[in-house]
Amino acid sequence: MASIIIIPVDIRDPSILLKIAPHIERTFHREVSLGPSILIPPSSYDPMRDQYHSTAILRSLIPLKKGWGRVLGVTDVDLYVPGLNFVFGEADVINGVALISLKRLREGFYGLPEREDLFLERAVKEAVHELGHTYGLAHCPDPGCVMHFSNSLRDTDIKGKGFCPLCERKLRSSI
Numbered sequence: 001m002a003s004i005i006i007i008p009v010d011i012r013d014p015s016i017l018l019k020i021a022p023h024i025e026r027t028f029h030r031e032v033s034l035g036p037s038i039l040i041p042p043s044s045y046d047p048m049r050d051q052y053h054s055t056a057i058l059r060s061l062i063p064l065k066k067g068w069g070r071v072l073g074v075t076d077v078d079l080y081v082p083g084l085n086f087v088f089g090e091a092d093v094i095n096g097v098a099l100i101s102l103k104r105l106r107e108g109f110y111g112l113p114e115r116e117d118l119f120l121e122r123a124v125k126e127a128v129h130e131l132g133h134t135y136g137l138a139h140c141p142d143p144g145c146v147m148h149f150s151n152s153l154r155d156t157d158i159k160g161k162g163f164c165p166l167c168e169r170k171l172r173s174s175i
Helices: 015-028 054-065 116-134 153-158 165-174
Strands: 004-009 032-034 051-053 070-075 089-092 097-101
Touching (some): 004 054, 015 070, 015 116, 051 054, 054 089, 054 097, 070 116, 097 116, 116 153
Parallel strands (some): 004 032, 004 070
Antiparallel strands (some): 089 097
């Protein structure tokens, strides 16, 4: 049974990873370990956008996969892909690596008081969502399914932490 490793990517408070890990273990029925921290590739930064290109960071996670079933990178920086204003995360289905950003999941990003419980729930949803992609799951039309596309934080807040029955069946048949 292939395990999942969580890699901190220039993260300021890695303790959040210890809180996310048990949720990932329960969801995917896989052992989850924390790996060593890595730095963000400087070439991923776009000064015009003041954001980081998620695909470039994602590529830097591929060599860390050796022996692990899946890799999840977690960062604090704001991510984008061309054509979108921002992304909460991105996954590479072929290589089995995923990346999420905590930046826009925090209430403080929007000038609101921090809510640790809400922040953790959002982080878990995005981590499960991106890892779901690495197991071959596509975006789901069910707004309550964790695989539903989050175009906004409201979308993330509405969806659940788990898979709808159809996505759950697809996941179980792929692992």
